[in-house]
Amino acid sequence: MGESQNPLVLVVEDYQDAREMYAAYLQFSGYRVAEAANGLEALEKTRELMPDIILMDLALPKMDGWEATRRLKADDRTKHIPIVALTGHALAGHAEGARQAGCDAFVTKPCLPDALVTEIERMLSSRRTEQSVARRAPRASGRSKQS
Amino acid sequence: MDPLEGSDLLFELLSSRAKDERQGTFVVSILRNITDLARAREEIEESYRTLRLAQAEVRDERHRLDLIIDSVADPILVTDPEGDIVLMNEPGERLFNVPITAGEGSQRSVRANGANLTSFVSNVLTRTGEQRYRGEIQLHDPSTARALPVEALAGTILSEQGELVWVVTILHDQTEQREKNELYEQLKEASAELERKVQEATAELAQQNELLRRQHIELEQASALKSQFLANISHEFRTPLNAILGYTHMLLHGVTGAVTDPQRKSLTRIDSNSRHLLALINDILDITRIEAGRMPLNVSTFKVADLVHEVMSELEPIIRRSNLTVTARIKTSLPQLKTDRQKVKQIVLNLLSNALKFTTTGSVTMGASLDAKGRTLAIAVRDTGVGIPAESQGKIFEDFRQLDNSPTRGYGGTGLGLSICRRLAQMLGGSIELASIVGEGSTFTLRLPVRARRR
Secondary structure, three states: OOOOOOOOEEOOOHHHHHHHHHHHHHOOOOOOEEEEEHHHHHHHHHHHHOOOEEEEOOOOOOOOOHHHHHHHHOOOOOOOOEEEEEEEEOOOOOOHHHHOOOOEEEEEOOHHHHHHHHHHHHHHHHHHHHOOOOOOOOOOOOOOOOO | OOOOOOOOOOOOEEEEEEOOOOEEEEEEEHHHHEHHHHHHHHHHHHHHHHHHHHHHHHHHHHHHHHHHHHOOOOOEEOOOOOOOEEEEHHHHHHHHOOOOOOOOHHHHHHHHHHHHHHHHHHHHOOOOOEEEEEEEEEEHHHHHHEEEEEEEEEEEEEOOOEEEEEEEEEEEHHHHHHEEEEHHHHHHHHHHHHHHHHHEEEEEEEEHHHHHHHHHHHHHHHHHHHHHHHHHHHHHHHHHHHHHHHHHHHOOOOOOOOOOOHHHHHHHHHHHHHHHHHHHHHHHHHHHHHHEEEEEEOOOOHHHHHHHHHHHOOOHHHHHHHHOEEEOOOOOOOOEEEEEHHHHHHHHHHEEEEEEEHOOOOEEEEEEEEEOOEEEEEEEEEEOOOOOHEEEOOHHOOOOOOOOOOOOOOOOOOOOOHHHHHHHHHEEEEEEEEEEEEOOEEEEEEEEEEEEEOO
């Protein structure tokens, strides 16, 4: 992956409209985007494309997001990739479960596209700081946060 | 005087004058020794007296006997071997003897009684070896014709020669005894019945308890299911809503190209309605979580003043848009609160935004004070708004209550805010009170223990 290229985001979401919406807004915001509709597909796409960051819905068919996250974090090739968990479940325990599975951040749906982009930017920039690897910053959206 | 024995002798002297032509008048006396005769007469008189005395004694004896047997309540009858009554007491008379003037029914009873007695006595006679004979006779009371179950106890009286002279029979009315027995049986039955009923009731109670216990478990399960169902529904609602909000947002921000002003206006309506729907879903989920006891308390220590100012700064855009004077007077000397900060903030935020929403002119003032014991802190939000009529002040804490129930919902909001606030306050061991006068304004006061009790 060349430094000239914009970061690649893998959007894992079974709900097509939401998946395509996030993909469209991420592309609009200057990211490259790959999509996966379930946990198994997420594993395949991750190993194939080695994205810079993964946006992971937790409630997924075939293999849920917790299990996919655990597997990715157990794999030496993929464990460095930050994973942002995305779920509509606001019930207590989901955030903790996502953290235990290895998610690096947690966003509750509904999440407006710009808020999601803000979170992805934050994750990537902290990674960059950690790794001291300079990358071209994606276009900032800088719009109001969703309340 | 007997010249020989010196004892007195009694003589009868008979003298009569006689006249003889020749000798003239003379007296002839005859002496008859009547000593024995007199003695015999005395003896006769004596034995007569004795006899009279004996007769009187017998009469007395008979009289006493009559008195005695009459004083016995049970009929006593003495019959000769033929079964004819020779003696009976007063109670016996009542059964076996009635005046001729008595009615036909009484007569018939008496005849039947007599026949039954005779038959009983003849039974006694066939059992010569026995001194006493016990049996039962069915008699009727001649005065009432009522059947009398009678126990008869008979004894035989023999002469010195061993001949049977009399049969003495004592009758004992069994009616009372039988009634008592029956009563006793009824009592026993009733007691058994009662015991059975008590046992049945106890068993039923145990069954009811078991049923209630099961129902309680089922209800708890149902309630848990309901909470889970609502949580799921809320999730299912959010998924499409997420797409609606997202695409609206993208359209509004020109991701798919420029939008005209009328389109922007429509998109803004879609956006605000979607947000309202989201707020409703979130509120319902909050209530569900509180009711299901799945909203945990996160206790921390913080200053009331900080929290109030935080709330005010969050509502700053709304405050600025309003023409209200919004002030907070919170003394910094107040003790720190040790409770769930996020929940207190949610309540205060709700109370303040309500005050802003329902006040068009004037002011909104926030204050805080400590009670005399220093255990309860009161945070008051006072406005100069529309006010709430006294009869409606209780209702506004109910679910989905806004006093203006018109479809346009002039004031917006989900109608769940205050009911959530009250639930949250209760979770923290506190309360929310309201004082209001229509046209003058309302004061909502949140009272909280300075230190939240774990519940």
